[in-house]
Amino acid sequence: MQPQRDVQPRRDILDWAAQGRIAPGLLKGALQAGGALPQGIEWRRFLDRLLLFLGVALVAAAIVFFLAANWSALGRFARFALVEAAIAVALVFVWRLGLGRAGGKAALLAAALFVGALLALLGQSYQTGADTFELFAGWAVAILPWVLLARFPALWILWIALVNLAAILYYQTFHGFFGVLFGPERMLWVLAVINTAALAAWEVLARLGIAWLREAWAMRLLGLSSGALFTTLAVLAVSGWHEAGAWNVVAWLAWLGVAYLAYRVSQLEVFMLAWGALSVVVVVAALLASRLLSRGEAGAFLLIGVVVLGLSAAAGFWLRALAREAEQ
Amino acid sequence: MTSATREALWERLRSSGLVEGEPPAPQGERAPWFLRVMLGIAGWIGALFLLGFLGAALPWLVRGAASAIVAGAAACVGAALLFGSSAGASGKSAGSSPRGDFLSQFAFAISLTGQALLAMGLSHLMEHRSFAALAFLLALQQAVLFLFVPSFAHRVWCAWTGTAAAVYGLGQLGLGPLAPALLAAAFATLGRRVYEGRIELRSAALHGLAISLITALSVYGGGLAWSTLFRDASGPLGWPEWVGSALSGAVLLWLVAVLLRAHGVRLGSLQARAALAVAAVLALATLKAPGLAPAIVILLTGFANGNRLLVGAGIVALVLYLSSYYYLLEVTLLTKSAVLFFTGIALLGARMLLNRAWPDREVQRA
Numbered sequence: 250m251q252p253q254r255d256v257q258p259r260r261d262i263l264d265w266a267a268q269g270r271i272a273p274g275l276l277k278g279a280l281q282a283g284g285a286l287p288q289g290i291e292w293r294r295f296l297d298r299l300l301l302f303l304g305v306a307l308v309a310a311a312i313v314f315f316l317a318a319n320w321s322a323l324g325r326f327a328r329f330a331l332v333e334a335a336i337a338v339a340l341v342f343v344w345r346l347g348l349g350r351a352g353g354k355a356a357l358l359a360a361a362l363f364v365g366a367l368l369a370l371l372g373q374s375y376q377t378g379a380d381t382f383e384l385f386a387g388w389a390v391a392i393l394p395w396v397l398l399a400r401f402p403a404l405w406i407l408w409i410a411l412v413n414l415a416a417i418l419y420y421q422t423f424h425g426f427f428g429v430l431f432g433p434e435r436m437l438w439v440l441a442v443i444n445t446a447a448l449a450a451w452e453v454l455a456r457l458g459i460a461w462l463r464e465a466w467a468m469r470l471l472g473l474s475s476g477a478l479f480t481t482l483a484v485l486a487v488s489g490w491h492e493a494g495a496w497n498v499v500a501w502l503a504w505l506g507v508a509y510l511a512y513r514v515s516q517l518e519v520f521m522l523a524w525g526a527l528s529v530v531v532v533v534a535a536l537l538a539s540r541l542l543s544r545g546e547a548g549a550f551l552l553i554g555v556v557v558l559g560l561s562a563a564a565g566f567w568l569r570a571l572a573r574e575a576e577q
Numbered sequence: 578m579t580s581a582t583r584e585a586l587w588e589r590l591r592s593s594g595l596v597e598g599e600p601p602a603p604q605g606e607r608a609p610w611f612l613r614v615m616l617g618i619a620g621w622i623g624a625l626f627l628l629g630f631l632g633a634a635l636p637w638l639v640r641g642a643a644s645a646i647v648a649g650a651a652a653c654v655g656a657a658l659l660f661g662s663s664a665g666a667s668g669k670s671a672g673s674s675p676r677g678d679f680l681s682q683f684a685f686a687i688s689l690t691g692q693a694l695l696a697m698g699l700s701h702l703m704e705h706r707s708f709a710a711l712a713f714l715l716a717l718q719q720a721v722l723f724l725f726v727p728s729f730a731h732r733v734w735c736a737w738t739g740t741a742a743a744v745y746g747l748g749q750l751g752l753g754p755l756a757p758a759l760l761a762a763a764f765a766t767l768g769r770r771v772y773e774g775r776i777e778l779r780s781a782a783l784h785g786l787a788i789s790l791i792t793a794l795s796v797y798g799g800g801l802a803w804s805t806l807f808r809d810a811s812g813p814l815g816w817p818e819w820v821g822s823a824l825s826g827a828v829l830l831w832l833v834a835v836l837l838r839a840h841g842v843r844l845g846s847l848q849a850r851a852a853l854a855v856a857a858v859l860a861l862a863t864l865k866a867p868g869l870a871p872a873i874v875i876l877l878t879g880f881a882n883g884n885r886l887l888v889g890a891g892i893v894a895l896v897l898y899l900s901s902y903y904y905l906l907e908v909t910l911l912t913k914s915a916v917l918f919f920t921g922i923a924l925l926g927a928r929m930l931l932n933r934a935w936p937d938r939e940v941q942r943a
Contacts, residue, residue: 258586259883265894266776270601271590279595283586285883289840293937300928303873307921310899311914317903318910336925410600436868475884523615530619534626540937547634558686561619562679568612569678 257576259285298351305355309362316370325374332367336360354401361404362390365411382418385411402464409447410470416440434485434497441478445504446474450513465520472508472521479504481530487536501532519572526564530557580687609888611837612709613730620682624689631690638694645698657726659684692722692738715739727924729781737792738786744793754817754867760790760825765832768878769839787875787887791894794868797902818907822867826860829870831879836881853932855927860918865908868898869920 264282280286287295312335316328323331341368342356365388368532372384379387389411396408448471455462483501485495508525512518534557541549631638631648638644663680695718707826719739722731744756764786771779772867833856837849844853857870862868872894880889902913 252721256924257582261583261586262590263776265587265596265601270598276776278593280883282590282595287880287883290937292880292935293838293931293935297928297937298929299876300763304921304924304928306895306899307917307924309921310902311918311921312691314917317741318914324800330886336673338805340659342639356757364934406663423934519609520601520611523609523611527615527618530622532917534622538626542629545628545633550626550630550633554623554630554686556625557626558682559679561616561623562682564610564619565608565682566618566675566678569608570614572612 252560258283301351302356304358309359312363313366316366316373319373322359327365328370328374332363333368336363336367339363347397348401354399354404357395357401358404358407359400361395361407364388364391380422382419382422384416385415389415394503400461400463402467405451406467409444413440413474414444417444434482434494437478437482437485441475441482443502444471444475444478447471456516472524476504476508476521476524476528480531483528483532487532488539501528505529513571515531517571517575519568519575522571523564523568526561526568530560530564533557533560584910590826596914603643613733615728617685617734618684620685622688623682624693628693639697640701641697642701645694645701647698647741648699648708649691649696652687652694653722653726656684656688656691656731659687660726660728660731681728683726688722688726688731689734692718707749709746709749712742712749714733714866716743716746723782723785725779729777732778732781733785733788736782737788740786740789741792744789751815752817754815754821755824756821757790757867757871758794758821758828760786760793760803761825761874765791765874766823768882769832769835771882783878783887787879790871790875791890791897792872794894794898818867819864822864823860824855825870825874826863827868829860829863829874830856832874832877836877839881847934851927851930855924858923858927862916865912865916866898866920868894868902872898899911 259280262271262276262279262285262485265271266273266279271279277286281288301565304495310446316332337361339356343353343360346353347359348354365384366389368384368391370445371474372379381488392404392411393406396404416439417436420433424436448468450463451468451471482497484490486497486501505525508521512521512525534553537549537556541553568576584600587596590596611667630720638648639763659680663677663684696715699714699718703714716739719735719742723735723739726732726735740760744760747753747759765782767779767783767786771783777855815880833852834844834849835854837844842849842852859873860869872891875894876888876891879885879889879891905913908916
């Protein structure tokens with residue numbers, strides 16, 4: 250995980266203030282002296298990134314909005330020329346700045362977004378008959394070489410999101426909206442496999458020493474999606490939803506086991522363990538609710554409530570100890 | 578942080594005359610934010626079952642206005658006492674022993690159940706006469722609980738739900754568009770003073786306001802939710818929209834000026850003028866994209882306070898707002914496109930000037 254230089258002094262100083270070891274009037278000065286508050290050069294770097302990424306995001310959104318507006322004064326070819334020019338300009342910036350610099354990475358991110366706009370425009374202009382999932386799948390395939398070259402976590406997350414969207418839309422196309430809503434098991438399995446595979450690959454490569462992959466936010470996001478999907482599968486199974494199979498529970502238990510090995514035994518990552526603990530609380534609550542609440546008896550509600558609170562309190566105690574261990 | 582670096586930090590503070598004596602032993606009192614979120618969600622699930630228990634065992638309690646209010650108030654008082662005793666069970670801080678953890682988790686769920694009962698009771702009492710009055714009463718209820726229930730996570734919850742109720746009340750009065758600006762103003766003001774005393778209260782309020790502001794921005798951007806919650810979205814822009822957007826821009830300009838002064842930059846200097854010019858561009862864009870300035874206020878306040886969680890919240894606010902802005906019905910897609918394009922180009926131009934005027938070799942290499 251990325252070292253958290255600017256978080257820890259702040260937490261320690263706030264802890265000392267809570268213990269009464271720093272007078273309230275001196276707290277701000279202590280935070281400044283401890284390097285917990287940004288000074289000139291940090292502000293300079295923050296503003297540089299803010300102006301760059303917000304500026305690129307706004308321009309990219311502007312072009313997508315413009316195409317969606319379907320402005321009649323602009324002909325079909327002019328629209329294509331506009332998006333293609335945007336892609337070309339972005340790529341010129343990538344070429345000039347290089348992928349090692351933030352400006353180059355931001356330009357490549359914009360180019361990747363413009364490719365999606367180009368594919369959408371293609372579908373809008375020529376009525377190709379392609380389904381929406383094909384747009385997202387095509388988009389993911391088209392930008393894959395850039396994603397591989399860029400060494401840029403945000404672009405990988407965009408790519409994984411596109412693959413997820415393509416899978417969701419595929420099931421929507423062939424099973425309809427209500428198919429997705431009421432028979433989601435197969436789709437959830439596919440999404441769980443996609444996100445877990447992405448997380449596993451990310452973790453393995455990061456631990457093998459690929460430094461740019463050590464982005465806590467990206468790994469946590471993948472962990473959240475993977476865990477949420479397996480938890481949902483397990484909840485469907487224990488609730489008896491549409492004959493969901495026992496394999497869902499087996500897969501969820503396996504996910505918990507592997508997560509424990511990866512984030513407790515091999516390396517300590519309390520965030521992922523907290524997410525796993527919440528998953529256990531949710532599945533146990535769903536299991537008890539499906540078994541005990543069929544007759545709506547008051548005692549069953551009370552029992553489940555107490556079990557949920559007891560489990561979460563025990564998990565909280567364990568995780569708090571691990572958080573202290575992680576800080577040593 | 579290892580104990581060696583912790584001691585080095587203490588030594589640095591001691592040499593500046595900010596602390597005295599030996600460094601305290603690490604107690605790990607401040608649980609990581611995600612742990613508090615996990616416990617909060619679990620407490621919320623537990624509260625749903627406790628509420629189910631009351632509904633099944635004592636249905637008359639839930640259905641009557643007076644009984645629900647009395648039982649709800651009793652539950653909240655009981656929860657406040659339990660929070661106090663959980664702190665006692667754990668020594669100095671709440672929730673650092675198994676018994677303290679269980680007590681504080683149980684207290685959280687009891688309080689949530691009490692809040693739900695109070696809300697039901699007040700709703701029965703008002704007999705659906707005025708949703709606005711009910712919303713403001715709920716905001717007041719959460720404000721009282723914020724002050725008197727001694728738990729950080731509980732205070733964040735109260736600040737969030739209390740301000741969300743007030744936003745809903747404003748919406749019912751046709752003043753919903755003022756909500757993001759008012760929340761941003763409160764957030765920015767509090768953010769400037771969070772380390773100046775009563776930090777537990779101020780920090781909890783700051784985090785609750787951030788969640789409330791993100792919620793309001795998502796709702797404000799999305800035309801569908803906006804029309805159902807606040808008003809008919811197909812109509813022309815009224816004064817609350819203009820005043821709200823202008824006020825949001827003014828909050829951003831004020832915050833930038835305050836931050837400049839705090840860092841010793843004269844407002845008449847070139848640096849300050851450039852920063853204020855960028856803020857003015859964003860404030861102008863906010864007139865047509867009302868969530869822009871409030872989201873940037875979260876981001877700037879978070880960074881200024883060294884609070885990475887709030888910086889993340891600001892990024893989430895921007896992403897959510899831009900995603901929902903597409904669906905805002907009052908502004909045409911062409912106008913939105915023009916506003917975003919020229920603002921984006923202005924920001925990129927400002928970055929170019931920043932790099933020329935204040936080069937940073939490390940940044941340019943990165």
